[in-house]
Amino acid sequence: MRATQPVRLRANGVDYTGEAEPRTTLxxxxxxxxxxxxxxxGCEHGVCGTCTLLVDGAAVRSCLLLAVQADGCEVTTIEGLADNSDRANPVLGPVQQAFADAMSFQCGFCTPGIVMSTVAWLDARPEGSDAPTDHEIREFLAGTLCRCTGYTSIVEGVRLAAARYSASEASAAAP
Structure with a gap:
């Protein structure tokens, strides 16, 4: 008999309740x-960044966080970035769209983690800050692993997403 604990969390605006063994990862x-x-x-050691998602707005490696630790938390996964209200015509979130426009990935396995990391990184940047330099972007991306690309297209996707974030902040602040 395995001991389980109840886990209640809100993921992408939907409430979920389940049972998890204490060792079950988020x-x-x-x-x-x-x-x-x-x-x-990916690595199941928190090194590659592939499993990154947001818990209460902070980027976390979901392979290292136990499900029971997320009890009562607000979780955002890659599915939560897109507007899927019209299932026939989903609308990608701004970072997802920027990466698609820049053709930032090849196989796509690391895509969710890098996109979620980028969302958290852009959200944490001070409002009105200058566009990030390629060096800043590459330094930020050092916490993620993509085995297919040379990161050039990913840097382009982050740069495009940052520009769009800045533009949306400016339009939101306009009277």
Whole structure:
């Protein structure tokens, strides 16, 4: 008999309740019990960044966070960035769209983690800050691993997303 604990969390605006063994990772709980399979698991040691998602607005490695630790938390996965209200015509979130426009990925396995990391990084940048330099972007991306690209197209995607974030902040602040 395995001991389980109740886990209640809100993921992408939807409440989920399930049971998890104390050793179950948040990534496994989301994938198996919530059906949110957009979060990928790479190294299972928190090194590659593939499983990155947002918990209460902070970027976390979901392979290192236990599901029971996320009890009562607000979780945002890659699925939560797009507007899927019209299932026939989903609208990508701004960072997703920037990466698509820059053709930032090849196989796409690392895409959810890098996109979620980028969202957290851009959200944490001071309002009105200058556009990030390629060096700043590459330094930020050092916490993620993509085995298919040379990161040039990913840097372009982050740069485009940052420009769009700045533009949306400026339009939101206009009277």
């Amino acid at each position: 990534a496994d709980f989301l994938r198996r019990q919530c059906g949110l399979t957009g979060t990928h698991v």
